Amino acid sequence: MSVLQIVTFPDEFLRKPTKPVEEIDGALQQLIEDMTETMYAAPGVGLAAIQVGCDKSLLIYDIYAGEEKRELNVLINPQVIECEGQIVSENEGCLSVPEYRSDVKRSAKILVEGVDREGKPRRIEAEGFPAIVLQHEIDHLNGKLFIDRISSLKRHLYEKRIKKKIKQQ
Numbered sequence: 809m810s811v812l813q814i815v816t817f818p819d820e821f822l823r824k825p826t827k828p829v830e831e832i833d834g835a836l837q838q839l840i841e842d843m844t845e846t847m848y849a850a851p852g853v854g855l856a857a858i859q860v861g862c863d864k865s866l867l868i869y870d871i872y873a874g875e876e877k878r879e880l881n882v883l884i885n886p887q888v889i890e891c892e893g894q895i896v897s898e899n900e901g902c903l904s905v906p907e908y909r910s911d912v913k914r915s916a917k918i919l920v921e922g923v924d925r926e927g928k929p930r931r932i933e934a935e936g937f938p939a940i941v942l943q944h945e946i947d948h949l950n951g952k953l954f955i956d957r958i959s960s961l962k963r964h965l966y967e968k969r970i971k972k973k974i975k976q977q
């Protein structure tokens with residue numbers, strides 16, 4: 809297993825819509841292993857394949873990451889079936905959006921269908937924090953970042969700050 813490099817904003821690769829996984833093969837299992845290692849090392853509660861340079865519809869998450877308990881979820885080709893209500897995700901952050909956090913409006917409840925790493929169908933009903941994590945990761949699969957869901961003024965200020973920082977490096 810190895811820790812992969814995380815693609816960060818404003819890299820345009822993060823904007824690519826992902827392709828469905830057609831075959832769950834050894835290479836994909838290896839990618840899942842490496843993504844898991846990368847997520848726990850960061851540490852983060854979720855990671856999409858696009859964030860480590862692979863434009864496939866694959867995400868992992870563990871709402872307990874960083875704690876002693878672990879509960880890894882692997883979701884391939886996820887589709888949002890239903891969403892309901894509204895919730896404010898406080899201080900949301902992203903491994904691909906360094907040095908920034910913001911409140912984000914999200915659906916309170918979500919129903920997602922996809923398959924697991926064995927190809928078995930999975931139907932996940934989530935509410936509250938797990939629902940937020942799932943929406944955040946599924947956004948990644950559609951080329952979307954959480955900063956697209958905040959005001960354009962805030963986003964531009966962040967963009968300016970990060971571009972200046974990159975120039976100075």
Ligand code: NI
Nearest residue numbers: 901902903904
């Ligand atoms: Ni993210």
